[in-house]
Amino acid sequence: MELRSVEELMDLLYACRGATVAPAGRGRPADVHDHALRTAALLRRRHPADKELQVAGLVQGIGRLLGPG
16 A cells, blocks of 8 residues: 555544554553554654654554554
């Protein structure tokens, strides 16, 4: 899947509402959409100047859904 715009990325993120992924370590599965928003918000507070890191936090759950396995 090739995303060509921020809007397409946000549409995909919104479509992930209700989809869950198991955490890499211990813990219970998390809703991809909610986790992405919480992660991006946390990174925004801790690293306000690092927009790339914030976007990475926003999309990392999508990558886990789309990746192999």
